[in-house]
Amino acid sequence: MSKEFLLGNEAIARGLLESGVDVATGYPGTPSSEILAALTPVAAERGFHIEWSVNEKVAMEVAIGASWAGARSVVTMKHVGLNVAADPFMTLSHTGVVGGMIVLVADDPFCHSSQNEQDSRMYAKFAKIPCLDPCSPREAKDMIAYAYELSEKYQTPVMFRPTTRVSHGKSDVTVGELPEGKRPVKFTKDVERFVVLPKHTRALLKKLNAKQEAISKELLSSPWNRLDLKPGAKLGVIASGVSSKYVEEALTAIDVPVSSLKIGAYPVDPLLITRLAESVDRVLVIEELMPLVEEQVRMYVDDVAGKMTGEVPHEGEFDTLLVSNIIRKLLKLPAIEVRAPPAGIELPMRPPAMCPGCPHRATFYALKSVFKEDAIFASDIGCYTLGTQMGAVDTCICMGASITVASGLSFAGVPNKVACTIGDSTFLHTGIPGLMNAVYNKADITVVILDNRTTAMTGHQQHPALGETITGEPTTEVSLEQMVKACGVEHMQVVNPFDLETTKAAFKSAYEAEGVKVIIARQPCIITAKRIGIKRKQYEVIPDLCEGCRRCVKFGCPAMEFKDGKAVTNDQCAGCGICADLCQFGAIKIRSR
Amino acid sequence: MFDLIIVGVGGQGAILASDIIGKAAVAEGLPVTGAETHGMAQRGGAVENHVRIGSRYGSMIPAGGADCMMSMEPLEALRFAKYLKPQGIAIVNTERIVPVTVYSGKTPYPELNEILGALKGVCKEVKAEDYTALARKAGAVQALNVVMIGAVSKYLPLKEETLKQVIAKSVPPKTVAVNLKAFDLGRDA
Ligand SMILES: Cc1ncc(C[n+]2csc(CCOP(=O)(O)OP(=O)(O)O)c2C)c(N)n1
Ligand code: SF4
Secondary structure, X not given: OEEEEEEHHHHHHHHHHHOOOOEEEEOXXXXXXXXXXXXXXXXXXXXXXXXXXXXXXXHHHHHHHHHHOOOOEEEEEEOOHHHHOHHHHHHHHHHOOOOOEEEEEEEOOOOOOOOOOOOHHHHHHHHOOOEEOOOOHHHHHHHHHHHHHHHHHHOOOEEXXXXXXXXXXXXXXXXXXXXXXXXXXXXXXXXXXHOOOHHHHHHHHHHHHHOHHHHHHHHHOOOOOEEEOOOOOOEEEEEEOOHHHHHHHHXXXXXXXXXXXXXXXXXXXXXXXXXXXXXXXXXXXXXXXXXHHHHHHHHHOOOEEOHHHOXXXXXXXOOHHHHHHHHHHHOOOOOOOOOOOOOOOOOXXXXXXXXXXXXXHHHHHHHHHHHOXXXXXXXXXXXHHHHHHHOOOOEOOOOOHHHHHHHHHHHHOOOOOEEEEEEHHHHHHHHHHHHHHHHHOOOOEEEEEEEOOOEOOOOOEOOHHHOEOOOOOEOOOOOHHHHHHHXXXXXXXXXXXXXXXXXXXXXXXXXXXXXXXEEEEEOOOHHHHHHOOOOOOOEEEOOOOOOOOOHHHHOOOOOEEEEOOEEEEOOOOOOOOHHHHHOOOOOEEEOOO | OEEEEEEEEOXXXXXXXXXXXXXXXXXXXOOEEEEOOXXXXXXXXXXXEEEEEOOXXXXXXXXXXXXXXXXXXXXXXXXXXXXXXXXXXXXXXXXXXXXXXXXXXXOOOOOHHHHHHHHHOOOOEEEEEOHHHHHHHHOOHHHHHHHHHHXXXXXXXXXXXXXXXXXXXXXXXXXXXXHHHHHHHHHXX
């Protein structure tokens, strides 16, 4: 036993190792990605299978197969990943599991890196499976062992739902021993359970419903739901997951006694709620995202403060200050002042931007210069969504929705040209059915596959078109070209976006042709390029030649600044050289040093 | 309890900085919690990392609660000033990273004097240096994060030796000498 300073996701990974995980799958997504990343270096030595799956549905089903063979499995994803994997997930509760199975879904209140706020606890309730909601990295590690035991005891998948502040929180965590030996696996045929014909599934649903109460009672004695009754308390605060930590800190600065109920496991047994409610005059429920606990509490208690009465925000993420002031208001104590920002200075925003030397910027530039403002640019999710800053991204709703939304625009009969952009990882994730559909149903669109040879946005993970698995082991490389051809596309061209003229020419011929045209813009992400040892020289602006036209500055590269009427490159230059191609005066050259 | 907020721009190495300080706290047997910025903002956005030494609470420092701010970029010091305690101290790198919005939009980058003046109205002490220049002097601009650990180390409830040991273990082996020099330059500045 020793202590380590671990990221929440690393603590979870450690918990999985200590529980002897046999099969770990997932698709990257913030804030969940570091879990598999932390497991990878020890996978070979510990002898378990680990993979980046093609998408979340695939990942879920692989984990199900493993569990049905008696292995302990885990599937990791971000909240929206569960939408993709919802189909197997919703029926898995019926068939149940054999080896323990954890469905790890990380939620992102405030959408730090997400397209929406979604409460995965709702999915657990929807599927009628237990859900664990850790309040800290420490608790997260300890909960994993419990999750597997619970899963095996009730033959149910268990949802494990950290939020951003747990997954990307850090703390000292006590690490324990790793188990010895390999778990025996064996698939025992049971058609009535593993084949969900209507007759079978009706019986399975009865069984699923019958075990709900036992699970709720089991969780009653778990350490994750804790009632703390204070003598003389008039207010009782119920807080779930990470919010319970904010309540704990807020109460240290309040002298009045306040009782509390910390929730870390669902379904919550009504007994806990009624015991708290009977001992106080008023109950306050604090939880991020949806009022899941609050709705339940309202079934048993009359005077409840929460989201539904306007005391607690419906959106975003909470913190100690916000929680303190909600509690203080109910106790009629003065609010803690939020410090006002220093007055009188307007701060320029600093939104994330594509890196200096990002190949996407070059592709967008070429695309826009051929298709012009009037075209409609459907897009997808990845680093390239930041192409909004170049006016080259007009739509983005979820992964895989670029080709399909573009098709819809085309079928609706818009008079504009329609082009769309999709990353390599996203194309493999959910883009292929859309491409097949576009060809099949005769859309008139240009599809640009931004093949930067990685899944960049989420931290540069491997995918099937790279010829390398999660552990770096060589494997068969899926060819994007062959995939595109197999979907029935005839007009296809592969270009290097750093070769601006050829890229523009390819877009021009796509612009002029009819039907589904695919351009694969292939150039490694600048971060990947550095890692694999591609070295490029930096560029500089020769002041005497610069006319101050700002053409290069408008390209939007963070390495290009504008001072005293002239452009000037800074130290961030990655050497893609596009700005040199743009300059009409030949003022940008490789740095002479 | 000592609350430190580390702010800067995605890509400057704020995560390694908070990791080193957190590990040093664990090495000294102190409880510690913290929060990191991962994901989208790492692409050149504003980032904030929290380190709470001696804490058993949540990972984030409440506004008005930070004993110390380590800011790797001047503008970001001001953006996150709400975290500072009135008795707190801000250690600020003066080398700017100009956001692209300054060139495309209307808001200019504020003058350094203005930024530091405003910060002085928020906390007790502001220490501003060109720590990037010190990193270059140590041998690598990338060592800015370690230079700044050196600068804040005088205020942290942690031993200089522990921090140095953790630095030596956390940076790439080839860069240990540069980073230890960076730490010393930052501490002596
Ligand atoms: C269903 C779903 N899963 C995962 C994510 C997280 N995510 C955002 S972008 C992205 C992949 C981006 O890779 P790619 O398409 O290759 O573009 P790049 O970032 O490399 O430019 C992922 C996994 C998501 N938003 N939705
Ligand atoms: S990480 Fe790669 S793909 Fe993403 S913005 Fe930077 S260079 Fe572009």
